[in-house]
Amino acid sequence: MVELKGVAKSFARRLFVQNRSFALRDINIAVGRGEVVGILGESGSGKSTVANIITCLTSYDGGSYRFKGRDIASYTRKERFAFKSDVQIVFQDPYGSLNPRATVRGSVMESLILHRPDLGRRERIERANALLEEVGLSADAGDRYPHEFSGGQRQRVAIARAIAVEPELLVLDEPLSSLDVSIQAQILELFVRMIRERDLTIVFISHDVNVVRLLCDRVYVMNQGAVVEEGFARDVLNHPQNEYTARLLDAVY
Numbered sequence: 001m002v003e004l005k006g007v008a009k010s011f012a013r014r015l016f017v018q019n020r021s022f023a024l025r026d027i028n029i030a031v032g033r034g035e036v037v038g039i040l041g042e043s044g045s046g047k048s049t050v051a052n053i054i055t056c057l058t059s060y061d062g063g064s065y066r067f068k069g070r071d072i073a074s075y076t077r078k079e080r081f082a083f084k085s086d087v088q089i090v091f092q093d094p095y096g097s098l099n100p101r102a103t104v105r106g107s108v109m110e111s112l113i114l115h116r117p118d119l120g121r122r123e124r125i126e127r128a129n130a131l132l133e134e135v136g137l138s139a140d141a142g143d144r145y146p147h148e149f150s151g152g153q154r155q156r157v158a159i160a161r162a163i164a165v166e167p168e169l170l171v172l173d174e175p176l177s178s179l180d181v182s183i184q185a186q187i188l189e190l191f192v193r194m195i196r197e198r199d200l201t202i203v204f205i206s207h208d209v210n211v212v213r214l215l216c217d218r219v220y221v222m223n224q225g226a227v228v229e230e231g232f233a234r235d236v237l238n239h240p241q242n243e244y245t246a247r248l249l250d251a252v253y
């Protein structure tokens, strides 16, 4: 479903200075349909930049990105629009991704209005209610506003909004990092259930070895803008071949 080949991305170090600081170098990442693939690394390793390239929120300077076998550089307008519902992202901070002036049902319905114009208003409301229930929110939650919810509940709303358009690929960018540990466990449970019950392909960005171990089939380990190790999560995390991966694992125990 996703194939990044030799992808590079650099950011200017300072405004008006020609000195480029490289964020990503020669990234090769492939994600097959139905896989849950982790991208693991410390802060600043380039994980979010990869997430933003996969979701087309950031451009890349070199290499290629094929989505469902088609190079996204050659997408038509129609394909670009379809991509926006095929690929959804959930960010670390759910507050930033929800409209504070819309009820949470309104937020979920917003993406349905854009991507499912075939649905009538009644159907959209019913679908939004069902989604809020699926992510573990009560029936009356839909009428309330983001600020009335806890961080964990807001993240549930962001998840409902992301899956509303039935994306083929869901990118989760550190979706647990802003939450208390007990809440993290509950959201993790929700992901486990979603993976079991929905036909999803997931790219899971995380610095947490244990979460990747629990959720992911395969993992790419990133350090300083490069992939340093990849493989089945159980192999990489039980028998790391790379020194950096071994250090990451040591830091956990």
Ligand SMILES: Nc1ncnc2c1ncn2[C@@H]1O[C@H](COP(=O)(O)OP(=O)(O)OP(=O)(O)O)[C@@H](O)[C@H]1O
Binding pocket: 011, 012, 022, 023, 041, 042, 043, 044, 045, 046, 047, 048, 049, 050
């Ligand atoms: N918009 C930007 N402008 C300049 N530099 C950036 C920008 N976005 C990322 N970078 C730099 O690129 C590198 C990788 O950042 P990225 O956010 O992808 O890492 P990360 O592994 O996701 O870390 P974190 O978990 O802290 O977000 C960092 O050195 C960062 O400073």
